[in-house]
Amino acid sequence: MSIIEKALNKAKTQEQETNSATNFSNTAFKNTDRVRSISPAIPLFSGNDYEKTRHDFEPAETVEIDWQRLASMGFVTPDDVNTQTIEEYRNIKRPLVSNAFGKGSLGIERSNLILVTSSVPGEGKTFTAINLALSIANERDKNVLLIDADVARPSVSKTLGIKSSPGLIEYLESTDIDFVDVILATNMPGLSVVPAGKKHKYSTELLSSNKMGVLAQELSTRYPNRIVIFDSPPLLAATQGEILAKLVGQVVLVIEAESTLQSMVMEAVAKLAPCDVVLTVFNKSQNTGMDGSYYGYGQYAH
Template identity: 85%
Template sequence: MSIIEKALNKAKDQGREANIATDFSRATIRNTDRPRPISQAIPAFTGNGYEKNTNDISPSEVVEIDWQRLAELGFVTPDDINTQTIEEYRNIKRPLVSNAFGKSSLGIERSNLVLVTSSVPGEGKTFTAINLALSIANERDKNVLLIDADVARPSVSKTLGIKSSPGLIEYLEAPDMDFSDIVLATNMPGLSVVPAGKKHKYSTELLSSNKMSLLAQELSTRYPNRMVIFDSPPLLAATQGEVLAKLVGQVVLVIEAESTLQSMVMESVSKLAPCDVVLAVFNKSQGHMDGSYYAYGQYAH
């Protein structure tokens, strides 16, 4: 029995932590289908965003996030102090950051690339992806690039108040577009955002293209001190999530407590077999659960 199965069974007996409880499990299967390093460089990543050629991103390109609105929606914001949400996301991000930058990163390929997904829509993956990005960027020595890769139902831009802008799809489709053209700096130091871009009938093919593989490789190897978080489509609702999972070193699987069927969770886990690390977050939980519920270990397939 896998650690996720044990956690699900234990959750039924013990109840659930208020708002969010976490169960962390580490996969041992390595992804062997990795793109080779590329010689052409994408623009240098500095400060709040990317440099385009030799010029910094101008102030007119900075996205002004409405922190008051985000706070009302329950998100982590820079002005929050010791709230329950902050503490919860500190617990969630700790293993991710350790795997990306600490001793745990040894043996994890592309450890600084993190995919946030779920089994089905509505489980809170975008809420988790944005909160993780905000929580990590809130650390003084960390930079985060948040990429909306849920190209069929993008939510990151809408949530953050970003107006229609070229994004990931345009970059993958256009042979002459620089990556800097789709990166938006924000009014939070250390946080940049890439919108999903326009809807495209061949979005799956674009996300599974060699250009996307090369981009993931470049983001990982050229900028190893930056965390890149992808908000992905649900694994059982679209094929893009499974495609993207092969490009990252860590995956966060968001599970809606007391709602998502265990069979769905295990089907999603099977699709994540090539991933180095799989972490699970129980979202929308009710009641209280003691700290003994938090687990971090290996699971077998």
């Protein structure tokens, strides 16, 4: 039995014990031996330094998303009502939102910052990141900022039909661009997007810079009702994913069920050891017992 099958079976057992109404487990793994503080090399805010880094974070431009096109690609859309995909992502987002705003947030630094990643390319991390953002933004009292941090192979803008525009890289490398200049509002209330921006040979250094750390810190505290979702590079394809994981409070590891090698999953999990909360989404799973289902949800321990 593969490691993914074992995790799925464990998730199903937990689901039965809690009389869940869906076919997916809604539990999350949290390091219980000790809560690790996420402490990259970031200068602390103080006085005037903090004021210099403040941004309004209100988008200056609005882009129109083609919801019919997204729906044909299997994404959650505002007009969907109780479809299977919606129910699945309701279940997936539940522990994340609880950790961000509920009792589960206690002891989790930057709990409203969520990184979505995978072990290798092609497992569905961007699909998961976008659907998660859309599902949370559908809630009336939640705002979501979706940041395409997969700067080497950006997919968020292309998937959403957003034309090329300055993004995260331009903000990080420039002293003349404010963060508000790279935020795009959408025709979905509560959802804003930051594109990856241009290709840059020093993108890894920019993502590990103090400026990125300061941005993450401010994003986590600026608005109490906002969730920030980063679509990250795969952990085994680039070092950028591991760098970004140290800046957030929660990580979602997307695993292609029945396909990703156990050794790859374990190597990816090891890279997430410093993270407070790690959840797994089993994508393209055929063992859920639901016709046409492509998603599963489970828990993972280091």
